[in-house]
Amino acid sequence: MDGSTAPPVRTIPTLDSPEMSLTQVPIKTARVLRFDPVQRGAHWANGVLFISLIFTALPLYFGSFFGVVLPRHLIEVIHLWSGLALPLPIIISLIGPWGRTMRRDVRRINNWTYQEIRWMRTLGRVNLEADKFNPGQKLNGIFVGASILVTLVTAAMLQWFRFFSVSWRSGATLVHDVFAFAIFFVVVGHIIVAFTHRDALGAIFKGWVRRDWAVRHASRWLAEDDVDGPRM
């Protein structure tokens, strides 16, 4: 940690020395920064792309929808390019000097304690000192990342099918369909949970959460010494 990110401090009088002295203690801000602008931008870019993919997938898969609003060929082009663009927000937000918080959060999502694994296995019936993200949220992040990769690979096989045997094309179609359905249900669940947890929902718009929310829902995150207030 370099000195430029030391938490802001204020001075208070204390009685721990013969004469009254002034001590510097960290300010406990009422708000804590949860998502920086890079993360919020990547999230909303992903959101737009996923909505575009899902809405174009419906007529492509179910057939009877096509031609209602747009010709099928245009729907296919939008679907293909939305899918090819999908990894970009994550990749761009990770590489580069603006990606420190994002990279740290990806490490956080990947590395679980035994306590978190146990919490996941028992579906929340043991105590948990929650990290910035609870294990369910971490699993959601891992699943979305893996699904983006798998659907991208199978999509490439469906689009440039000349290079693959008919058997592999069928396999790729099946895998693409199954993962697409899984993504659909995960995204719907994600939106439902977002709307039923309004106290946390604000963070993805404004970037910050209230400190008392964090104390209750992400205590282990708060214990990290460089969690500071929002830059507003």
Place this chain on the structure above:
Amino acid sequence: MSVEHNKAFGEDEKKVNVGRRVFLGLGALGALGIAFGNSVENTVGNILGSGFGGLLPGGDRFRIYSITGGYPKISKDAYRLTVTGLVDHPTSFTFADLQAMPKTSFVKAFQCVTGWRVPDVHWEGVKLADILDAVGVQPGPSRSVSTPTTMPIPKASLSIKPDCLTSSWPIRCSVLRSPPNTAGRCVSTSHQCSDTSH
């Protein structure tokens, strides 16, 4: 290991890279599905009567690809099947001509080149082989049948095998000298050859 044991030895703080495991696990699942999905679906289909595609909502159905937004309407009187090219008697069959020819019907899966399939499709029509016999294909090295259209879409083309059958939708046939581009297998979406189920 008990919770008390973990707490005493600080094991709760040890980190396991769950992310990598789940990521690789899902990737492996995808790869296996690509490589073996087709054969597994065939096996399941033989046992259950429909593959995994049938389990997905909306699966095992035709996916309509159209860049024109519709199908041309042709009356039975106006319909003609014209066969030209390297044939002895270039002929234009009417619908009545085709109805008079021997009809073949069978039930087989529809396999699209892009990978999706519809099981148990009922095919019925005049064998392409019978039509080609009627017009008399001129002998020579490999021959292919192509279906040129006036619309800006790629031509469908297929190699001639005696047991290739065609459905009875309107196509225009030209027998050309050019070799087939499908390595001897029929993969046009208009029909299914006898042994392309893998």
